[in-house]
Amino acid sequence: RMSKAGRGFLVVVFALTCLGLVMTYSSSAMFADQRLGNSNYFFMRQLIAAFIGFGALMASSFLNPFWIRKHSRFFIGVAFFLLTLVLVPYIGRPAGGAHRWIRITGFHFQPSEIAKIVLILFAANLLSNPQYKKLKFFEKMITLLPIAGVVGIIVFQPDIGNTSIISMALFSIYFAAGLNIPRILGVVGILGISAIALILSNPYQMARITGFLNPWNDPQGKGFQLIQSLMAIGSGGFSGKGLGQSMQKLFYLPESHTDFIFSIFCEESGLVGALFFLLLIFLLAQRGYSIAVRSRDLFVKLLATGITTLTCGQALMNIGVATGVLPTTGITLPFISYGGTSLIVTLFCMGLLLNASMYTINSWEVLEGEKK
Numbered sequence: 001r002m003s004k005a006g007r008g009f010l011v012v013v014f015a016l017t018c019l020g021l022v023m024t025y026s027s028s029a030m031f032a033d034q035r036l037g038n039s040n041y042f043f044m045r046q047l048i049a050a051f052i053g054f055g056a057l058m059a060s061s062f063l064n065p066f067w068i069r070k071h072s073r074f075f076i077g078v079a080f081f082l083l084t085l086v087l088v089p090y091i092g093r094p095a096g097g098a099h100r101w102i103r104i105t106g107f108h109f110q111p112s113e114i115a116k117i118v119l120i121l122f123a124a125n126l127l128s129n130p131q132y133k134k135l136k137f138f139e140k141m142i143t144l145l146p147i148a149g150v151v152g153i154i155v156f157q158p159d160i161g162n163t164s165i166i167s168m169a170l171f172s173i174y175f176a177a178g179l180n181i182p183r184i185l186g187v188v189g190i191l192g193i194s195a196i197a198l199i200l201s202n203p204y205q206m207a208r209i210t211g212f213l214n215p216w217n218d219p220q221g222k223g224f225q226l227i228q229s230l231m232a233i234g235s236g237g238f239s240g241k242g243l244g245q246s247m248q249k250l251f252y253l254p255e256s257h258t259d260f261i262f263s264i265f266c267e268e269s270g271l272v273g274a275l276f277f278l279l280l281i282f283l284l285a286q287r288g289y290s291i292a293v294r295s296r297d298l299f300v301k302l303l304a305t306g307i308t309t310l311t312c313g314q315a316l317m318n319i320g321v322a323t324g325v326l327p328t329t330g331i332t333l334p335f336i337s338y339g340g341t342s343l344i345v346t347l348f349c350m351g352l353l354l355n356a357s358m359y360t361i362n363s364w365e366v367l368e369g370e371k372k
Helices: 004-036 041-062 065-070 072-085 111-127 137-143 145-155 160-176 181-201 203-213 224-235 261-294 298-322 340-359 361-371
Strands: 092-095 098-104 107-109
Touching (some): 004 041, 004 261, 004 340, 041 340, 065 340, 072 145, 111 145, 111 160, 137 145, 145 160, 160 298, 224 261, 261 298
Antiparallel strands (some): 092 098, 098 107
């Protein structure tokens, strides 16, 4: 039987998903009508993804987490294979200077979205193994090679945004596992230097950085997107212009239904709407970390920590991009942005969190039964 906290968690997830469907339609209807002749095109695809996603949520909420743990190596192999497919001609679909999408018979999906949860599963399994802490430092580095391989492919797509959020989630798992923080920071520093070197050598990424640092130097070019985003947020005021009344979505703000949907949301709902969304994210984070803290099994604790950091951290990073606090990264706003793969994977992760709540201190008897 689902607990009261579990029902409250589902209400938050349902509210975020419904909010996303409303904003997908509001931000994309005009664009879809002009470009595709069907104002409902993006909304209907997102609605289908939501139904599939809630099916995935229900399925993952009943999965035995120890079965998932047992097959984590297989899953990371699948993720690695899918990520390599983006480089195969006629299968991988380049967009915006990057290779992140797979196209098969008209169906598109982003393997890095799947890779994010797979990496969390793999890292949680690895670090919850009692034998891991007994390994020497270089032996530990060897065990991390599968993670390095998957992250390396994502880095060179290039996809600095997803690399950043994955690194954040993995760092939170290592922190929760109680490992040597200075060494972890050393590894993070090396990865950071590598990422900076990649950005400096890639004109596509450099354009984003220069546009972020001073968008008014090139208001019609590199800084155009950020300027339009800030105009949308500022014009929303306290209570917003009203649902469907955004002006920036009328072909002024690029990616208004994906990466910069938060700007349109702020324009239409104002500060009130933005604070409401942040409240929902806060409630999601509170519940996720509460599950992690109260878990009696280390694997479940690390899994809940990673999923919560991944989802809420990505939301904050997307908001940071929209408000000009962070450079453009190309990551979506969880639950809200248009993107079937992202929504389905996010809802699948919420099912895993709901599942993890059954393995907390108050449900330890259930855990013992599963292990037997």
